[in-house]
Amino acid sequence: VDNMDPPSRAEMFDFHGVCMTQNFTNTWESVQNFKARPDDILIATYPKAGTTWVSNILDLLHFGWMPSERQTTIPLYDRVPFLEICVPNMHSGIDQANNLTTSPRLIKTHFPVQFVPESFWEQKCKMIYVARNAKDNMVSYFHFECMSMVSPDPGSWSSYMQRFMKGKLVFGSWYDHVKGWWEKKRTYPNLHYMFYEDMVEDTGREIDQLSSFLGLSTSAKEKENILNEVLFDNMKKNKMTNYSSFPVMDFKISPFMRKGKVGDWKNHFTVAQNEEFDEDYKKQMKDPTLQFRTEI
Template identity: 65%
Template structure:
């Protein structure tokens, strides 16, 4: 990566957009995002940032399209095969254009939008939604390291400042609490949501792939599922240039890899005792009205 190019990038500032903290590259195409025409067989992969989006995207991509041959896996980055709906990045078509141009069916589309900002057509078409949630502490740590290395994101400054930002809901895409609870509530009235937990995937990927197949109505043979589980192992994906985002120019891999650890419980290496106590107290307040439960270790 060109160090001069990286040092010339001005990081964006967050601003309030429809009540959610956002940055321009996710809102400048807003009219087209909201007008996006979903199809009944679309699969929307929704997550808060750094909760296992790429992992689940790759699993779904292999479940549906590994039969299209190894060439596709080796030459097309994951962000071309699973477009980021609200994304606008230099040198690439918009996420909406990429999704519209997808030749495959079903279309796999990713979003980090909170549930209330998802284009209406997904709900009207009864499209399937796969939501992945990750416990708040590990999510906060992963997001901090991501913002350190991604010059297209606001500057996290330092861990303590960034943790406060996370608690205040001032990270890009808004509060983690509203995001995970929003989709959880939606699931109560919209049956086509498959709600997954990052911790369950780490604990037993094969089991979670089986649950995914069941939700999607796929009768994938067990040996095929095992092959996919192996191929999507974190360490394998981390070395795969088509899934590790090493082809994205705004990311500085000298600071941190895009796929860093993929572990449960890494928060213990970051939170001080005081931070942990304060976080737990705040978390209890923010999550007191939901039945949603997370594991911070497995």
């Protein structure tokens, strides 16, 4: 591996009105033509909003009964493929999704709602969207882009904040993303919209609501096992969930799973930055029904 060139940082460009990189647009045609099945479950989030956490919960809810080597030998990113990813020298997400043998297939995406392949809607697939408050989401994304060698260079924290407010990050504007999916919920009943802060506050309650949405009956014992498996510290130590085997990340810079807290933004924003951000946030987030908590 030593003589392989390090992967190069991606360049962003406007793609159908959304900032993207080639790692997520190269397989656009085949992703758009993806044949969803009625029992597929799509997990959607803006990057760094709890995707891995919810993926692990869903995988355990559906397949926790299977022989334990599934959980101990197959990384979560292979059990729950990332639909649009296409990084050199790795299987594309679309190929992984098409080759899944489990049923239901659990598939994740960071697409804004308008990019989701048509067949998911036609098949009335169940979808789970996880939203995280803007400030913590931005902090997490910043640290991720520092350590992900295929992401665009994040630059300084203050320039990153400016880009976040303008929606100039990969997968576009956080504001458009959370609002677009929230809007969809009004007309698409098979969408369960969750908040990262609620999950931190009471993971058990959120697992109950997920089970109910998915029509699963989960015993108290199963739920206790899942709760233990999905504790942040346990997932961070678990090589199958912490992305330590994923080749394009530099854990010397930062771990993929960093803190998993609500309110870490306070360690990053200056008072002036926070005021500027809040001012801008009010302009962009006018819908009184969509409310986020920046602390719990």
